[in-house]
Amino acid sequence: MLQVRGPLVPKSTEAKKQKKKKQSFFRKGSKRGGYANSPSKKFYFPQCFHSRVSLLRHAAAFLIPYVIIVAVIGRPMYYMELVLGQFCSRGPVAAFDSMPIAKGVGLAMPYSCFGVALYYNVILAYALLYAYYSCFEVLPWSFCDPAWADQNCYVRGANALVPCHRVDQDLFETFEHANSTAKDAIPVRHDGKVVMVDSLTYTMAFANCTNASEPATQQFFWKYVVNLSDGIENLGAVQPKLLICLLIAWICVFLCIFKGIKSSGKVVLVSATVPFLILGAFLVRGVTLPGASMGLQFYFIPDWSKMLRFEVWQKAAQQVFYSLSVSQGVIICMGSYNDFRNSLYK
Template sequence: METSKRGNWSTWYEFMFSCIGCMVGLGNIWRFPYVCYKNGGGAFLVPYFIFMFLCAMPLIFIELTYSQYSNLGPGKVWICCPLFKGIGFAMITLTCIVSLYYNVILAWTLFYLGNSFFPTIPWGNCNNDWNTPACYTRGSSVNDNTSLFSNSTTNVTYAALNSSTTVTSLYKPKPSTEEFWEYKVLELSDGIDDVGVVRWELLLCLFFAWLAVFLCLIKGIKTSGKVMYVAATIPYLFLIILLGRGLMLPGAVEGLKYYLIPRWEDLKKFSVWGDAAVQMFYSAGLGWGGIATLASYNNFNNNVYRDAMIIPVIDILTSWFAGMVIFVTLGFMAHEANVHIGTVVKDGPGIAFMVYPEALSKMPLPQLWSILFFFMLFTVGLDSQVGFQKSLSA
């Protein structure tokens, strides 16, 4: 059954790549690693995999089935049972809210992308006007950083990376990547009472992010389906390259052990299971309407059971693989700082914007790899955002 008004996918591959693009996004490469790190690494993988197989697969099958059968998007499909109309409205509302902050993350990636063109990677050193006297780069000694304190009359805290020496101060030592994230990208204020000013650089990046979404959707699925061939495959190429480079760094094996070997006692914590369930819904995009919208453009006889098996498995493997890239870098960072991997960085949404840049700055031609990586990260978020916008208009 086809509809000339809404159109259908030209091939099954366009649908599959669009689903991969919609489901595999920043939730896998950005959110999954920091949630995993927060919950102790390997222990988090066990409940996450369990929830993906027991919950995600059946729910994805349901979303694919009712949308493909009706050839309607989430806003209209519940016409079959008016009592459930609120579900469709809730899915659209949720997608609208998520889309707003999702593009903010895309703006951050564009900001990093723009800074990657500088002759010197700005997050790779402490010689910038936003750096504090306690800034350091991993792998350097105290003597390499003494010049940072020469013009300061304030006592400074600096813990030597390769010794037990500590100088008491007002500043907490932070690596250059963390200071770039907090003081240059976000320009964190002292508190909620200080809202700061509008960052014109980020505002411009946000505009270009929305412009890219508009251009991808300007002619409906006929253009977006073709875009997904590239947008859904580029991330895997660069993740493989980054993993290969990361495995060559000292301490990478320890990072993999922390990630892949569960500490079974952590499974007794309710927070680990709770975060795994939340991440499963976030990563799989359940209830948001994106997958349902894409399925509504399928031909009536498409093998929906096959698709419901393939899509979650790809999502799981992508999250798992992206986590490996993050944790080999965390292992290197812990090795350089001579600390336990569980304390090498603060957990939080900024971890991907501190760990990945750290790895990029250690690679030959860091500007080139930074440009390619953040362009890849932008395409990852873009294809998910395109899926969200489709569900709003379906």
């Protein structure tokens, strides 16, 4: 038998006044969705395209399920958690007091949030380290440094070098919808399909390839920044540079929250606007790079058959829950600082 109690608003008048003063400033930040627009979540979105869905050769096969899940599941859950927090005026643990059978959900939310925070700050540590190296006159990942590079390292630069084993795949993706009709066209096979490529393009593609398989940027990260060990049985040594950056990241977190809503509310105003400026800069830079039209075509033209694959919907759902931060208790906490009669719908 479920017991539904009344709104868990602050009992004392003084508590109500203090909470109202705090929420008036914080509500502006929460409406902007500062938490959902954090840089680390923008980092994960293209990662879904590159590491998982690019294998499907159509990014729109991920984008369409993502939009559907946001509209059907993501936003309704986001709104529900805001309403729950505003109605109860409590955090995620106490908010479920009105439904004792679900109290374990409220207890699990802070634990899941803590788990996310552990690796979240590792990403911030990477970002701080790369920001430091970006101040160098010569970027350390722009060449194969013998200190960390091996014989498989190559530089993506003016020669437009690509690994030879990827040439067939790149040619297939380029000519998949526009086969060459020249007499000297050469068949290119990939993934059980065949396309025709003119001989000049085919020859030039293989002339600009390299037998090396790992770009300098990749080896710089794995062999220098992370210094990846050769197996799980070998933990390796602590990396001082990453340890310092991780410590700085946690200090920043402490400075953002040590005064409670007074400090975190101000941070929200920054985190809600800066990511859009960064994304705008990335957009302008991206559309001016060579091959931008092919990238846009890859992004917006869907292959409807790929949408039937379970992996696409799974990764889209993961990204929705991660980007909106639902089921972590953060949204409930945000809503608890709103006035009880605040119109969330508007």
